[in-house]
Amino acid sequence: MIRIENLVKTFGRKRAVDGVSFTVERGEVLGFLGPNGSGKSTTMRMITGFYPPTSGRVSVGGHDVAEQPLAAKRLIGYLPENAPSYPDMTVEAFLRFAAAMRGFDGAARSKAVARAIDLCFLSSVVRQNIDTLSKGYRHRTCLAQALIHDPQVLVLDEPTDGLDPNQKHEVRNLIRELGKSKAVVFSTHILEEVDAACTRAIIIDRGRIVAQGTPEELRARSDLAGAVTLDAQGASVEKLSALGRVEAVNGAFRIYPRDKSKAAELAAAVIELVSREGWKVQGMYSERGELDEVFRRITQPDTVKA
Amino acid sequence: MRAIRIICQRELAGYFTSPVAYVFLVIFLLLTGFFTFTAGAFFERGEAGLGAFFGWHPWLYLVLVPAIGMRLWAEERRAGTIELLLTLPVTAWQAIVGKFLASWLFLALALVLTFPIVLTVNILGEPDNGAILAGYLGSLFLAGAYLALTCMTSAMTRNQVVAFILSVVICLFLILAGFNPVTDLLARWASPAFVDTVAAFSVITHFDSFQKGVIDSRDLFFFLSLIGFALFATGVILRGHRAG
Numbered sequence A: 001m002i003r004i005e006n007l008v009k010t011f012g013r014k015r016a017v018d019g020v021s022f023t024v025e026r027g028e029v030l031g032f033l034g035p036n037g038s039g040k041s042t043t044m045r046m047i048t049g050f051y052p053p054t055s056g057r058v059s060v061g062g063h064d065v066a067e068q069p070l071a072a073k074r075l076i077g078y079l080p081e082n083a084p085s086y087p088d089m090t091v092e093a094f095l096r097f098a099a100a101m102r103g104f105d106g107a108a109r110s111k112a113v114a115r116a117i118d119l120c121f122l123s124s125v126v127r128q129n130i131d132t133l134s135k136g137y138r139h140r141t142c143l144a145q146a147l148i149h150d151p152q153v154l155v156l157d158e159p160t161d162g163l164d165p166n167q168k169h170e171v172r173n174l175i176r177e178l179g180k181s182k183a184v185v186f187s188t189h190i191l192e193e194v195d196a197a198c199t200r201a202i203i204i205d206r207g208r209i210v211a212q213g214t215p216e217e218l219r220a221r222s223d224l225a226g227a228v229t230l231d232a233q234g235a236s237v238e239k240l241s242a243l244g245r246v247e248a249v250n251g252a253f254r255i256y257p258r259d260k261s262k263a264a265e266l267a268a269a270v271i272e273l274v275s276r277e278g279w280k281v282q283g284m285y286s287e288r289g290e291l292d293e294v295f296r297r298i299t300q301p302d303t304v305k306a
Numbered sequence B: 001m002r003a004i005r006i007i008c009q010r011e012l013a014g015y016f017t018s019p020v021a022y023v024f025l026v027i028f029l030l031l032t033g034f035f036t037f038t039a040g041a042f043f044e045r046g047e048a049g050l051g052a053f054f055g056w057h058p059w060l061y062l063v064l065v066p067a068i069g070m071r072l073w074a075e076e077r078r079a080g081t082i083e084l085l086l087t088l089p090v091t092a093w094q095a096i097v098g099k100f101l102a103s104w105l106f107l108a109l110a111l112v113l114t115f116p117i118v119l120t121v122n123i124l125g126e127p128d129n130g131a132i133l134a135g136y137l138g139s140l141f142l143a144g145a146y147l148a149l150t151c152m153t154s155a156m157t158r159n160q161v162v163a164f165i166l167s168v169v170i171c172l173f174l175i176l177a178g179f180n181p182v183t184d185l186l187a188r189w190a191s192p193a194f195v196d197t198v199a200a201f202s203v204i205t206h207f208d209s210f211q212k213g214v215i216d217s218r219d220l221f222f223f224l225s226l227i228g229f230a231l232f233a234t235g236v237i238l239r240g241h242r243a244g
Helices: A040-047 A069-075 A091-101 A106-119 A135-147 A164-177 A192-197 A215-220 A258-275 A289-297 B002-017 B018-037 B057-069 B071-079 B081-087 B093-112 B115-124 B129-156 B160-176 B180-187 B192-200 B202-209 B216-244
Strands: A001-011 A014-024 A029-033 A055-060 A076-079 A154-158 A181-188 A200-206 A208-213 A229-234 A244-249 A252-257 A280-286
Touching: A001 A040, A014 A181, A029 A106, A029 A164, A029 B071, A040 A055, A040 A181, A040 B192, A055 A069, A055 A258, A069 A076, A069 A215, A076 A135, A076 A200, A076 B081, A091 A135, A091 B002, A091 B081, A091 B160, A106 A135, A106 A192, A135 A164, A154 A164, A154 B160, A164 A181, A164 A192, A164 A244, A181 A192, A192 A215, A192 A289, A200 A289, A208 A215, A208 A289, A215 A289, A229 A258, A258 A280, A258 B081, A289 B129, A289 B160, B002 B018, B002 B093, B018 B115, B057 B093, B057 B129, B057 B160, B057 B202, B071 B081, B071 B093, B071 B160, B081 B093, B081 B216, B093 B129, B093 B216, B115 B129, B129 B160, B129 B202, B129 B216, B160 B202, B180 B192, B192 B202, B202 B216
Parallel strands: A029 A181, A029 A200, A076 A154, A154 A181
Antiparallel strands: A001 A014, A001 A055, A200 A208, A229 A252, A229 A280, A244 A252
């Protein structure tokens, strides 16, 4: 549904997006990760037709965004960064405006508005002015606007930003649910969201894609992936060292596999060693790897001068 | 057309859900009253016409129209709603025209609410109502021209105050180019042809003929092309921000 080829956007001398290509099909939820200022929002603005690309192509549902912007925009529901909305309108008036702009009239319009209100849990504030709402409600109002025409493509720029943990949870569930029938791209810098909602993730840094894959694939790139953490009485570093590199962690031992591709065998080897030595096991975990670590390793913090 | 209508409706409703509309209407009506009757010496003139009323409009609009138009794009940019608006299935010019029309309609409403003065002259004497109608039409186009220029300055900045000041300066220039004291000053050292050329760019020159009851196609063309140019420039400016 979304096809991006070699997208470049420059602002003056700065290359905000530098040769990004990817595709998102229906039924996929693509998580777009990256540090602040890495080009996530700029890329999304080009997908939605707000920024014309400096070079490269974006097509949505087969329509080139630069050449057939209206056809492309009709397919897209977009939640811009910081969820802007018109503060002097009521939630209902705002959604009715969005519905009208999406071509709904009369009963269909009321129905679309009611559906969006329901989907985003806004029923308690429909008659309130948007500027009197809390940040969470304002955010969801803007999200409702993006969903009003049941779009085939959803582009959400930090959809959970500023929400409390319960709201975050709800929005993630909503994204996962919507992702079953739509093509969804959402950006975030909260890594747990990738696990919670994505089928695939792209990590972008300084305008370039630095990693992509399913959350499992990305996690497997972590040093920690495949390591076994063992908390057992009687265990000693010397004996465990036979299996791999050992590190003491809070009174337990963490054994890293020598060869990542044989990580599965490590757990079996540890169990065998434990039973042979007769250690008393209090806990044993096989590590899946941490996205945090992968993220930190492959992206450059903006506090470091490039 | 549909998109223009919906954007226009939203914008117009926006005036009335905030105090802006009411404050503006009250001040506009008070000021027109003051200028017409006190500063314009409406009664002392002894004429059954609205010269005292329309004569002040270029000056009154100089401050009031930028006040109405300054938020059009500056506020959209500041609040980020421009991103929402322009990613809806509309073209930029539909959004520009829709927002412009909303403000223009609002100014038209303000103008309609000055009807008591028309009643007054009709009670006191027998004015040329055709000329009054032409005067109103001229006034509306004058307001439209100022408004389109304010649209343009509003697109240049996120700051409404900057937009306001810029448009006041531009509109002031358009007044002064044809303002008698200024043209007299110019005539002292420049050729009459030059003075006429400068004056031709002034809204005053074109507005005056409306007041006399003459609807000249050249004057209409002047105002319409000024509006068209300013709105086109608005589009170019908005596109420039996004092109980076």
